[in-house]
Amino acid sequence: MARMKFICDAERCIECNGCVTACKNEHEVPWGVNRRRVVTLNDGVPGEKSISVACMHCSDAPCMAVCPVNCFYKTDEGVVLHDKDVCIGCGYCSYACPFGAPQFPAQGTFGVRGKMDKCTFCAGGPEANGSQAEFEKYGRNRLAEGKLPACAEMCSTKALLAGDGDVVADIFRERVVKRNKGAEVWGWGTAYGSKQAGQQAAVEGVKK
Amino acid sequence: MMSRISLLTVLALAGAVGLSACGEKPQTLGTKNDATAFSGVSNAFAAPGWQAGDKNSWEQQLRARGQYGMNDHTRAP
Numbered sequence: 001m002a003r004m005k006f007i008c009d010a011e012r013c014i015e016c017n018g019c020v021t022a023c024k025n026e027h028e029v030p031w032g033v034n035r036r037r038v039v040t041l042n043d044g045v046p047g048e049k050s051i052s053v054a055c056m057h058c059s060d061a062p063c064m065a066v067c068p069v070n071c072f073y074k075t076d077e078g079v080v081l082h083d084k085d086v087c088i089g090c091g092y093c094s095y096a097c098p099f100g101a102p103q104f105p106a107q108g109t110f111g112v113r114g115k116m117d118k119c120t121f122c123a124g125g126p127e128a129n130g131s132q133a134e135f136e137k138y139g140r141n142r143l144a145e146g147k148l149p150a151c152a153e154m155c156s157t158k159a160l161l162a163g164d165g166d167v168v169a170d171i172f173r174e175r176v177v178k179r180n181k182g183a184e185v186w187g188w189g190t191a192y193g194s195k196q197a198g199q200q201a202a203v204e205g206v207k208k
Numbered sequence: 209m210m211s212r213i214s215l216l217t218v219l220a221l222a223g224a225v226g227l228s229a230c231g232e233k234p235q236t237l238g239t240k241n242d243a244t245a246f247s248g249v250s251n252a253f254a255a256p257g258w259q260a261g262d263k264n265s266w267e268q269q270l271r272a273r274g275q276y277g278m279n280d281h282t283r284a285p
Contacts, residue, residue: 001267073239083239126240130249143245146255146269153277163274164267171279178281 003059003078004121004143005165005192006152007172008051011182012159015040015050019151019160023054026122026150027139033103035119036151052151052160055080055101055119056191063093063102071116077143078165079121084137087115098190121162122149165192 015038023029023036036054057080064072064080071086072093093116094102105114124141127134134141142150152162161168176183246267248260258269275282 001270071239073242075242076244081242086239123245126242128250129243129245129247130251130253140253141245141249143270144243144247144249145251145253146248146258146266146273148270148273148277158278158280161274161278163278164271167271167274168278171274171281174279174281 001077002165004057004123004163005078005168006054006056006121006149007161007168007185007188008053009159009161009172009175009182010049010051010184010186011175011179012157013038013050013052014157014159016156018154018156019052022150022154023119026142027120028135029117029139030105033105033117035101035103035117051186052155053099053101053187054151055097055121056099056187057119057121058191059193062096062098066092066096068092073126075123077123079123079143081120081123081125081138082116082118083126084115084117085126089115091116099187122147 017038020034020036020038024034027035029035036052038050038052040048040050042048057078059078061072061074061080063082064074067082068090069086069088071082071084071088072080073083074080089104091102091104094100094104101118103117105117120138120141122140122142124130124134124144125138127137129141129144140150142148147153149162152160161171172185244263246261246263246265248254254260255269255273257272258265260266
C-alpha cells in the first residue's frame with residue numbers, strides 16, 4: 001500500500017455538502033466545529049467550481065513542524081493524527097495549515113479556544129481502536145473497521161475520493177482520460193508534493 | 209548541650225520536610241503509542257471479509273472497497 005490520500009474532483013462536486021453532513025454525523029462533531037467543508041470558487045458565476053476541503057494529511061505536514069508540544073504523529077499509512085491529551089490549544093497549527101483544517105471548539109478544556117480538532121481520515125486517535133474513549137475524543141475509527149472515510153463513501157457524485165493513493169490516483173486518471181478535461185487536482189501538489197515544483201513526487205511512498 | 213542538639217535535630221528535620229516539596233515529577237512529551245489500523249477494532253462494527261491483524265488482508269479489503277465504492281467506471285463503463 002502506498003499511503004492514504006484525498007482527491008476532490010472539482011468537475012464532479014455539486015456542493016451538496018453530503019460529505020460535511022456525513023462527517024458531522026459519523027463522528028458526532030460538536031456544534032461550531034467542521035472537520036470538512038465545501039468551498040465554492042467563483043460562486044454564482046458560470047463555470048463555478050466547488051471543492052470539498054479538510055485535512056489533506058500532507059506528506060510533510062506543516063502542523064507537525066510547528067506544534068510546540070509535539071502532539072502530532074503520522075501512522076504507517078501516512079495519516080496525520082494528534083493526541084488531544086498533549087495538545088495545549090495554542091493554535092499554531094491553525095496558522096501553519098494551508099487548508100485551514102485545524103478547528104477549535106468554543107467550549108472545551110481550555111475555555112474559548114479548546115483543544116484542536118481536525119479530520120482524522122476516520123482513523124481515530126491514540127486511544128484503543130474502536131473504544132468509547134477514542135470515539136469521544138476523535139470519532140469513529142473506520143479504517144480499523146476495514147472501511148474508508150465516511151465523507152468519500154457517502155459522496156453522491158463520487159467527487160471526493162479517499163483511500164490508497166495509488167487506487168484513487170488510478171480512478172481519477174481514468175476519469176480524466178475519458179472526459180478529456182479537468183485534470184487539475186486542487187491541493188494535491190501542496191499536500192503531497194509536486195514534480196513541477198521540484199518537490200517529492202506525489203506517488204512516492206510515505207517517508208517515516 | 210542537650211537542648212542545642214535537639215534544636216539542631218528539629219531544624220534538620222524541618223529542612224528535610226521543607227525540601228521534599230522541591231522534587232520534580234517526570235514530564236514526558238510526545239504522543240501515546242497508537243495501535244495499527246489493521247489490528248482491527250474491539251466493537252461490532254468491523255466490515256466483514258478481512259482478518260483483523262493481517263495487514264495484507266486489510267489492504268486488500270480497503271483496495272476492493274475503494275474500487276467498488278468509488279470507481280463508477282468499472283460498474284457502469
